[in-house]
Amino acid sequence: xxxxxxxxxxxxxxAQRARRARIISATLSLAxxxxxxxxxxxxxxxxxxxxxxxxxxxxxxxVHLLVSAMASEVDQLSxxxxxxxxxxxxxxxxVSFVLERSTRSLQRDPLLTEAMVRAxxxxxxxxxxxxxxxxxxxxxxxVQAIRGDDGVQEHDVELAAILQDVWFxxxxxxxxxxxxxxxxWRDIHLAIGLVLADD
Amino acid sequence: xxxxxxxxxxxxxxAQRARRARIISATLSLAxxxxxxxxxxxxxxxxxxxxxxxxxxxxxxxVHLLVSAMASEVDQLSxxxxxxxxxxxxxxxxVSFVLERSTRSLQRDPLLTEAMVRAxxxxxxxxxxxxxxxxxxxxxxxVQAIRGDDGVQEHDVELAAILQDVWFxxxxxxxxxxxxxxxxWRDIHLAIGLVLADD
DNA sequence: TGGGATACTAGAACACGTTCCTGTTACTGG
DNA sequence: CCAGTAACAGGAACGTGTTCTAGTATCCCA
Numbered sequence: 001x002x003x004x005x006x007x008x009x010x011x012x013x014x015a016q017r018a019r020r021a022r023i024i025s026a027t028l029s030l031a032x033x034x035x036x037x038x039x040x041x042x043x044x045x046x047x048x049x050x051x052x053x054x055x056x057x058x059x060x061x062x063v064h065l066l067v068s069a070m071a072s073e074v075d076q077l078s079x080x081x082x083x084x085x086x087x088x089x090x091x092x093x094x095v096s097f098v099l100e101r102s103t104r105s106l107q108r109d110p111l112l113t114e115a116m117v118r119a120x121x122x123x124x125x126x127x128x129x130x131x132x133x134x135x136x137x138x139x140x141x142x143v144q145a146i147r148g149d150d151g152v153q154e155h156d157v158e159l160a161a162i163l164q165d166v167w168f169x170x171x172x173x174x175x176x177x178x179x180x181x182x183x184x185w186r187d188i189h190l191a192i193g194l195v196l197a198d199d
Numbered sequence: 200x201x202x203x204x205x206x207x208x209x210x211x212x213x214a215q216r217a218r219r220a221r222i223i224s225a226t227l228s229l230a231x232x233x234x235x236x237x238x239x240x241x242x243x244x245x246x247x248x249x250x251x252x253x254x255x256x257x258x259x260x261x262v263h264l265l266v267s268a269m270a271s272e273v274d275q276l277s278x279x280x281x282x283x284x285x286x287x288x289x290x291x292x293x294v295s296f297v298l299e300r301s302t303r304s305l306q307r308d309p310l311l312t313e314a315m316v317r318a319x320x321x322x323x324x325x326x327x328x329x330x331x332x333x334x335x336x337x338x339x340x341x342v343q344a345i346r347g348d349d350g351v352q353e354h355d356v357e358l359a360a361i362l363q364d365v366w367f368x369x370x371x372x373x374x375x376x377x378x379x380x381x382x383x384w385r386d387i388h389l390a391i392g393l394v395l396a397d398d
Numbered sequence: 399t400g401g402g403a404t405a406c407t408a409g410a411a412c413a414c415g416t417t418c419c420t421g422t423t424a425c426t427g428g
Numbered sequence: 429c430c431a432g433t434a435a436c437a438g439g440a441a442c443g444t445g446t447t448c449t450a451g452t453a454t455c456c457c458a
Binding site: 212214236239240241251252255259260261 | 443444445446447448454455
């Protein structure tokens with residue numbers, strides 16, 4: 001963190017955007033293969049054809065790197081899911097739909113998920129901005145599902161935050177070997193039923 | 200993790216119990232002073248007058264060590280709180296009571312909390328047993344508050360799990376610098392109201 | 399009570415995140 | 429076009445979690 005931060009992302013040169021993309025891509029690939037510990041900074045640098053110092057100029061720590069990678073993944077998930085209103089007549093049904101899709105999407109690549117979620121939890125105050133980007137993306141998804149066609153509802157943002165907390169916590173429990181993959185979804189579904197009971 | 204595990208805790212000699220206690224005590228003291236990063240294995244070993252290899256025989260990793268320390272702290276908290284039924288006429292009031300006490304108890308020593316919660320989140324499958332001890336302790340506390348004098352209630356264990364998830368997640372958000380200490384309690388209180396709404 | 403297994407000490411050694419240094423390349427204003 | 433500055437490459441070096449080795453002390457049982 002001694003080097004100066006890179007300029008605003010939207011004022012980067014084409015070469016810099018390409019470097020950033022190569023770094024994220026190498027990170028996702030390594031994480032997908034071997035999880036958190038397989039994402040080694042020297043290896044990421046080598047694969048993205050960038051010097052170690054340059055990697056640290058773009059992402060000041062391994063946690064920044066992995067949380068940024070997750071933000072990019074959540075962005076993609078969000079774009080896929082927000083193409084249309086989630087189906088379902090009740091809030092609970094719609095939220096179940098998006099959270100089930102999100103959960104399945106993560107469980108499809110457990111090692112990648114482990115790496116990203118672990119980084120989210122390890123994030124300290126210096127990573128707040130990147131972490132907030134991830135949480136905002138997930139929150140938007142859930143809030144949209146709660147609202148459905150009915151527009152703003154009371155407490156919808158707070159409810160989304162609670163459900164997101166439970167969602168993350170259950171992923172962690174799964175990654176920590178304390179519950180099975182199938183139980184993740186069962187518990188989240190239960191939480192949705194309890195929190196959005198008045199449907 | 201190459202050394203053989205120590206014998207069952209209840210079959211340890213007095214000297215071994217004393218070593219274990221010295222290690223936990225040194226850990227708590229270092230964590231309280233400087234948080235997660237201040238708990239350095241060499242320093243813990245030196246302060247507890249134990250060789251580094253011995254420290255690793257008792258606690259196979261830094262995360263094991265800190266989660267075990269948290270289990271011991273939760274035990275103490277639990278014993279203090281369970282002396283009598285939490286006051287309050289409704290489930291929400293009683294749960295609010297124990298979670299507010301627990302939250303205050305943690306916020307009184309932020310660096311210690313940071314160290315312990317961080318370890319909880321970093322725990323992988325090899326720490327499942329220790330993590331479960333902590334969660335069980337917290338769950339007992341909350342379940343007892345939900346039940347009050349009314350005995351077993353529907354979904355009380357699941358509700359306790361959800362509230363514990365939110366409780367942990369809000370601590371992390373606080374430690375991650377994303378919300379203020381005061382907001383931790385506000386959010387948890389809100390979650391209690393939403394999850395235990397039918398009082 | 400002796401002898402073998404187990405536990406402990408002291409410290410070197412290793413792995414990986416992070417920092418730092420030196421030299422080179424690419425960009426920008428005059 | 430040129431000087432000056434910022435960005436990058438390559439790699440050494442450092443800190444801390446973890447492992448390993450060699451020697452010593454302690455425990456347990458025949």
